[in-house]
Amino acid sequence: MSPEILQKVVADYFAATRAMDREAWVATFAADAVSYDPVGAPPMKGHDAFRRFFDGITGAFERVGLTENQVFIAGDSAAVKWTGNGVGKNGRAVTFEGIDVFEIDGAGKIRELRAWWDPAAMMAELMG
Numbered sequence: 001m002s003p004e005i006l007q008k009v010v011a012d013y014f015a016a017t018r019a020m021d022r023e024a025w026v027a028t029f030a031a032d033a034v035s036y037d038p039v040g041a042p043p044m045k046g047h048d049a050f051r052r053f054f055d056g057i058t059g060a061f062e063r064v065g066l067t068e069n070q071v072f073i074a075g076d077s078a079a080v081k082w083t084g085n086g087v088g089k090n091g092r093a094v095t096f097e098g099i100d101v102f103e104i105d106g107a108g109k110i111r112e113l114r115a116w117w118d119p120a121a122m123m124a125e126l127m128g
Contacts, residue, residue, distance in 0.1 A: 003073045005108050010071055010078050013102070013110065017084075018065030022054045030109035037115040038098075057119070060126060061086045066098075078102045084117075088126045096122040 009028060016025035026047050029035070035044045037053065044053055058064055064086030072079045084096045098117025105111040 001076050001104060001106065001108075006073045006076070006078050006102075006104055007071065009104050009108055009110065010068065010080060010102060014066050014068050014080075014082065018067070020058050020061075020064065022051060022058070025054055026050050028110050029113075030105050030107065030111045033109065033111050033113070035110075035113040035115070037113060038117050038119060039114050060088055060123070062089055062091075063087045076104050078104070084122070086126070090127070092126055092128055094122060094126045096125070 013025065013028045016022075016028065029047065029050055031047060032045070033050075035050065035053070037044065044050060064084065066082045066084045068080050068082055070081040078101070080100045080102070082098055082100060084094075084098070086094050088094065096117060098115055100116075101114045102110050103112040
């Protein structure tokens with residue numbers, strides 16, 4: 001797979017988070033994709049689970065999104081260091097960071113995502 005295809009998949013994933021566009025975000029995943037977000041939590045599989053996850057995260061925010069700081073591509077995988085920024089429905093601003101590792105299938109869809117970040121710390125900061 002070309003690095004350009006991987007770059008586009010990663011860019012589309014992160015752009016959808018910034019737009020808070022659930023369906024565009026879900027569309028970056030293969031139908032049978034698995035996501036470990038965060039690593040250590042039970043895996044999610046399939047678009048319905050991804051929609052519930054996206055709604056659970058974005059539901060606390062007026063605005064939230066992730067920006068790629070660094071993207072490293074090798075083979076059919078990409079590792080991304082990212083920064084998240086958001087403003088909660090309570091008006092509080094929050095910044096959080098993480099690393100995502102993507103495996104992309106031959107159709108240019110995410111087949112597996114492993115995300116290292118701390119959602120509990122983000123929610124604690126958001127809630128004050």
